[in-house]
Amino acid sequence: MKTRAVRLYGENDLRLEEFELPEINDDEILAKIISNSICMSTYKAVIQGARHKRVPNDVADNPTLTGHEFAGEIVEVGADLKDEFEVGQKFAVQPALNYKGSPYAPGYSYPHFGGNSEYAIIPKEVMELGYLLKYEGEAFYEASLSEPMSCIIGGYHAVYHTESNNYIHKMGIVEGGKTALLGAAGPMGLGAIDYALHADRKPSVLVVTDIDQDRLDRAASLFTQEEAQKQGVELHFINTADLDDVPAELRKIVDGDGYDDVFVYAPVRELVEQGDQILGKDGCMNFFAGPTDKEFSAEVNFYKIHYSPTHIMGSTGGNDDDMRESLKMSAEGKINPATMITHVGGLDSAADTILNLPDIPGGKKLVYTGIDMELTAIDDFKNKADQSQIFADLAEIIEKHNGLWSEEAEKYLLKKCK
Missing domain, CATH: 3.40.50.720 (NAD(P)-binding Rossmann-like Domain)
Incomplete structure (x- = not known):
């Protein structure tokens, strides 16, 4: 099947492209990516290209998918995994794989596994490690932000006395x-x-x-x-x-x-x-x-x-237990990761956002990979209301939620935008 994705070819070389995904193996999973929040670590990888420790040396010939703070739904399950996973299951991924000592990770190292893509293939090592995490909540952005939240949680657990x-x-x-x-x-x-x-x-x-x-x-x-x-x-x-x-x-x-x-x-x-x-x-x-x-x-x-x-x-990150804690607290409404989000856009805005990330003010930039939409500050929705009914409606929804992104806003955007 075909997918669109933002791929890394080298230093400051990002391209939004459509290409063919291969058939999955019996120990792999095909996933539909719904949301990906953009991390400064991705910017650091992009400006370094193959010099980055997680980016393969042959990235110019075998480009990799960007994005590691993603969430989505399982579309197809390999034969060996059908007893453990099912189609339609919501998920997040703990990206710090460290599989058999390898530095490779989604968003940096894999040609078919990353968050800035409509679809991705989750490789066997993720399931072997237990890092494909079931998400019981409703809003996909909360699952995407479970990765940065897990780093925060890990920091609280890592201090000692x-x-x-x-x-x-x-x-x-x-x-x-x-x-x-x-x-x-x-x-x-x-x-x-x-x-x-x-x-x-x-x-x-x-x-x-x-x-x-x-x-x-x-x-x-x-x-x-x-x-x-x-x-x-x-x-x-x-x-x-x-x-x-x-x-x-x-x-x-x-x-x-x-x-x-x-x-x-x-x-x-x-x-x-x-x-x-x-x-x-x-x-x-x-x-x-x-x-x-x-x-x-x-x-x-x-x-x-x-x-x-x-x-x-x-401390530089969290582990899978930290991520599970984040997912659970979000699903139970104990924490609200939406406080971190200041901008929302579609897949077509992801490359420029990554390349210019240090110069874009505000907090987290959230990308919905199945739509096209310019990266827009949540505070600007009201100013753009006369340009689009979608911005007008989103502005009203945001106002109802104390100026924050929300499950209601996400569902509306995914329904209205293509």
Whole structure:
């Protein structure tokens, strides 16, 4: 069968093409991709091409499908898998395969397996690993965003704390402790706020910093003081742009005691150093943001590391259990990944969006692969209402949902657009 997809041929070489998919083998699955959210990791792969560790050296002759934050429905099941999977089943995929030590992953490495495509073939290794995950919810975008949410969740699980005189690492944030999210009013930061407020293990104090007041205002409108109080969390949004001594101001909020858990959501030296300076005794800092500069560094206080002791670590993603947790929480309505989405488009907009991703403001860009639609900011739907009844209707739907993308908006778009 034929499919349309955005394929990678080399550095900055993306092409939207129609081509023939082969018949699936008995240990493979044919899937219809419904949605794919675009990740900065895809941009990094595109600008590097074959130099990227996950992109094959022969990509110029054997192009690969882009996109790894995708969700869809099973269309055909290979003979060997019919007892385990069925046609029509909704799914998401944990893309960090690491199959037998291989760096290959969907969205980077496979000619027929990626998210920016109408259809894809899921290879045997995904099922062998147990990484084809059943999704019980209704909205496909929530399943797409389970991948970035799983990275956030993994970060919360990966931090650790110790016991004096015992060689024990207790994993996870301190329940009822003090948590700071630095540079965290962007899309991943919003997901981190959502999870902190609604996970089973919560802090008692949550401080969110950024230097962009508009982003902070949006975050505060999505996660209100009232909602935080209901969850037993004291929530603060702090613009650090004009503060003379950021660590001192942040420590004041917690009576000078310092923070148990600090997450750095932007690869900025000042944020790393602020995070180190606000750690309390046995505090743990997770450098979550992935820098592109291999020489990126910052100063940290090794006196505190030795005597307090504070801990510094980093996490780059989540595992399949983190993704299952995200899917479950979304399906149960405990978290709302729509807070991360600021733009929506069709498959025809995916290539330009990836190539220009660092210059497009806002949060997550969501692509519906079965339609054509220019990438459009959700806030611009109302401005484009006179151009299209679809934009007019979507604007009304968005307004009903506190300015957020929603299951209702998704179903309407998929019904109306071709």
